[in-house]
Amino acid sequence: MNIISTKDSAKKKVLLIAYHFPPDSAVGGLRIAKFARYLPYFDWEPTVLTVEDRFRHQLDMERLKDLGGTKIVKTPQLPTLTKSLLSIKRMVPMFLKKRKMAETEHEDLYGENPGYSRAETFLQKLKRYYLSLSSFPDGERCWVIPAARQAIKEIKQVRFDCIMTSSPPHSSHLIGLIVKKCSNVKWIADFRDPWIDVLPNRSSLVRSALSDKNENWLEKLVIRNADKIITTTDEHRKVIASRFPHEPPKKFVYIPNGIDSEKFNNSLPERYDKFTISYVGTIYLKRTPEPIFKAIQELVHSNKIRPDEIRFKLIGDCGLIDGKPTASIARAHGLEKIVEVSGPVPYMDAITVMQRSHLLVLLATAIQNINIPAKIYDYFGSGTKIIAISEHGATSRLIESTKSGECFKPSDIDGIAEYIFQLMTNKNRDSFRNNPSFYAQFDTKLLAGKLAEQFSSLRKFSV
Numbered sequence: 112m113n114i115i116s117t118k119d120s121a122k123k124k125v126l127l128i129a130y131h132f133p134p135d136s137a138v139g140g141l142r143i144a145k146f147a148r149y150l151p152y153f154d155w156e157p158t159v160l161t162v163e164d165r166f167r168h169q170l171d172m173e174r175l176k177d178l179g180g181t182k183i184v185k186t187p188q189l190p191t192l193t194k195s196l197l198s199i200k201r202m203v204p205m206f207l208k209k210r211k212m213a214e215t216e217h218e219d220l221y222g223e224n225p226g227y228s229r230a231e232t233f234l235q236k237l238k239r240y241y242l243s244l245s246s247f248p249d250g251e252r253c254w255v256i257p258a259a260r261q262a263i264k265e266i267k268q269v270r271f272d273c274i275m276t277s278s279p280p281h282s283s284h285l286i287g288l289i290v291k292k293c294s295n296v297k298w299i300a301d302f303r304d305p306w307i308d309v310l311p312n313r314s315s316l317v318r319s320a321l322s323d324k325n326e327n328w329l330e331k332l333v334i335r336n337a338d339k340i341i342t343t344t345d346e347h348r349k350v351i352a353s354r355f356p357h358e359p360p361k362k363f364v365y366i367p368n369g370i371d372s373e374k375f376n377n378s379l380p381e382r383y384d385k386f387t388i389s390y391v392g393t394i395y396l397k398r399t400p401e402p403i404f405k406a407i408q409e410l411v412h413s414n415k416i417r418p419d420e421i422r423f424k425l426i427g428d429c430g431l432i433d434g435k436p437t438a439s440i441a442r443a444h445g446l447e448k449i450v451e452v453s454g455p456v457p458y459m460d461a462i463t464v465m466q467r468s469h470l471l472v473l474l475a476t477a478i479q480n481i482n483i484p485a486k487i488y489d490y491f492g493s494g495t496k497i498i499a500i501s502e503h504g505a506t507s508r509l510i511e512s513t514k515s516g517e518c519f520k521p522s523d524i525d526g527i528a529e530y531i532f533q534l535m536t537n538k539n540r541d542s543f544r545n546n547p548s549f550y551a552q553f554d555t556k557l558l559a560g561k562l563a564e565q566f567s568s569l570r571k572f573s574v
Contacts, residue, residue: 128159159181248282254282259290276301279306291336339565426454462492469541473498495544514546
């Protein structure tokens, strides 16, 4: 008979499995980092399983400061087939050169040129199928086996009450699936972004009927085997629950991203001297600040404002917009002296920029109708007004309900220009802040408590 001491049984432990986690600078790592920080307040001791730092795109060591004694376990990932092939090809430079010439010739002839229209050839279809399957289900799939092996090892050493996997990358949930099958531990799947619900919006160059079918099958395995499904918007929760009507409704839970209030409790810095609009983050997924460019251009050309009265700062991975240099696009609008493009900065420096700015830009594409850019919560914490370029959806509803700014369709250049002008000419523009009481529901510590409740609801069935 296995006797568990009272002292041991009182401890509640959770294994958090996330590819993105500090010191990874990706915004996706903040959600799990905040949970790891605050779960101990609710008698849950987290251990984090993540990938080794050498596989990360960019590091921000400052993000580790708040994690204290949190145990962090790191594992490598296996090389992808594509990387292995590239390594072999690098050993044969002449072959590479000839292959590149052939590929360039093929692209000129067969459809990589957007001005050329032609039905998909057999070779193009074969290439597309290869790309769709070689990147299936995502680029981080080679972390699954090492991470699953390490997770099982951790579970054998420590009695975890439950585990939680967080995506994207959605292959992270395959780790939870494997561990669940091998250990029968309770498993929560946390979806920071939708999976299959946005699949139709993915580039056709990396999709095929077979890869779509396989991804649908994988998501079904995850949804049906996980004990709880957590989403970051209520819209996503409703959509995913409607696709799985035979699963109990209580299985699907909405816990939004949150505001780490302690990061914003310090005295506010002064606003910039010049009226400053800022975008902080990465430009991707067809996001573009061009509507803001056009609005500023309109204000300048109509002589409502002078070029030296306004500045637009883009901070982060913002060097390209749809493959074109951001600086060139700004220059085409006559804004080369207004638009400032700079690289990523440490997290706390980014928060200072948000607080000092007069207006913050949020870009949400049409494909994001059921999810919300995570940066909006740091925008909330800064107290600075928000201008969102978005179609109607989860993002616009959140901004409206919190009275944190205004949302405009990308085509509404006149509306965007008028909103900017009204803020610029407001005599209280340097002191005005959004009401923090609107955001109390998004306090990270409060949300960590809600997550702890979900863990506890499963724990009583696993003892």
